[in-house]
Amino acid sequence: MTDLDNLVDRLAAQHRRTPPLGLPSRVANAALLGGAVTLALVFIWGLRPDLAAASATSGFWIKLGFGAGFAVAGLAGLEALFRPERPMPRRLWLAAIPVAVIVFAAIREVATVPVTQLGALWLGKTALVCPFSIAALAAVPAMALILAGKRSAPTRLRLAGGVIGLASGGISATLYALHCPETGMLFVATWYLIGIVLATGIGAICGPRLLRW
Amino acid sequence: MAGDSRAHRALLGALIPVLRRYFARKGVNDADIDDLVQMTLIAVHERGDTYDPGKPFAPWVYAIARYKMIDQFRRRRNHIGLDDIGELAEERDFSEALTARLDVDAHLARIPEKQAAAVRAIRIEQLSVAETAARDGLSPSDIKISVHRGLKALAKRVLRK
Known part of the structure; x- marks a missing residue:
């Protein structure tokens, strides 16, 4: 009894005002920090040589937006999942937007590009590297988001871990697009998506161990 | 959570009996109840910014208490996954x-x-x-x-x- 009263006294003594935007800004800061370090790594790795020319094409922006869509959906989901009340992270539905966009772009590509060239567009030159690069780069923002999660109060750790993987995979894919020279929408729809799914799966596996508080 | 230290102490103090009753109702051993109350109070104190002022307060506190209880339960029987135990805890006793x-x-x-x-x-x-x-x-x-x-x-x- 007195132990608990002492504890309350000590806690009250060190109490200070909780910033009203504490949780959302913690998630945003972690994403920005993780994204900045990832961007630096992509710079060191090397930007695609034709970046200036590519940035005039819609394909380049769809690629960037594809990853960004998952990042936004994941971060919005984390804002709910880092709270303890087991809320439904409804905003995860946002992840359907990049999927719909890339499916649409891939269908258009299949309809307009001669069939003989489709295979080359789909596999590109880096199909085997791409998913693993995206998943590996995702480790950087994931670390920042895991720290943010441990300082919050998630109670569905596996789901929260998966969504950290999703958001990190999205951030990683967005920035990897600055390095990746591929132009095919089929390529993005396949290999980028596999990379992000891979990051999500790893997050779900590690979540319960890494997020405990 | 608005930052008045006396109000904060009053709140934490008021939570003690509430949490005791909660853990007792969930079938926690008397020996473990104070430990869990302590861990919950510290979490409430440290993680106040995960409370959304637009929502009711009690579910937030109970959600933290429940997590701490499940975490302790899981640590003792570490072969049950934390995700599965969420549902198990309801019928725990x-x-x-x-x-x-x-x-x-x-x-x-x-x-x-x-x-x-x-x-x-x-x-x-x-x-x-x-x-x-x-x-x-x-x-x-x-x-x-x-x-x-x-x-x-x-x-x-x-x-x-």
Whole structure:
């Protein structure tokens, strides 16, 4: 009894005002920090040589937006999942937007590009590297988001871990697009998506161990 | 959570009995209740910014208490995944007693019947030695010896496992 009263006294003594935007800004800061370090790594790795020319094409922006869509959906989901009340992270539905966009772009590509060239567009030159690069780069923002999660109060750790993987995979894919020279929408729809799914799966596996508080 | 230190102390203090009742209702051992209350108070204090002021306060506190309880439960039986245990915890007091009962039955089935009957009568049904002796038509010292040997055999089985 007195132990608990002492504890309350000590806690009250060190109490200070909780910033009203504490949780959302913690998630945003972690994403920005993780994204900045990832961007630096992509710079060191090397930007695609034709970046200036590519940035005039819609394909380049769809690629960037594809990853960004998952990042936004994941971060919005984390804002709910880092709270303890087991809320439904409804905003995860946002992840359907990049999927719909890339499916649409891939269908258009299949309809307009001669069939003989489709295979080359789909596999590109880096199909085997791409998913693993995206998943590996995702480790950087994931670390920042895991720290943010441990300082919050998630109670569905596996789901929260998966969504950290999703958001990190999205951030990683967005920035990897600055390095990746591929132009095919089929390529993005396949290999980028596999990379992000891979990051999500790893997050779900590690979540319960890494997020405990 | 608006930052007045006296209000904060009043809030944390007011939570103590509420949390005690919560854990007691969930079937936590008396010995563990204060530990859990302490961990919950610290979490409420440190993680206040995960409370959304637009939502009711009580579910937030209970959600933290529930997580701390499940976490402690899981740490002791680390073969159950945290995700699965969420649903399990709802029926925890019930399922715990049931598992314990099943375990005891399984072990008792593997020691000599006479010893098992004596252990069951004295230690589980809480009969006295005299009552058991009269019921089974054995001498009191026979019962005592059977209980003693039975417990020893059980201990050996459980420790070996």
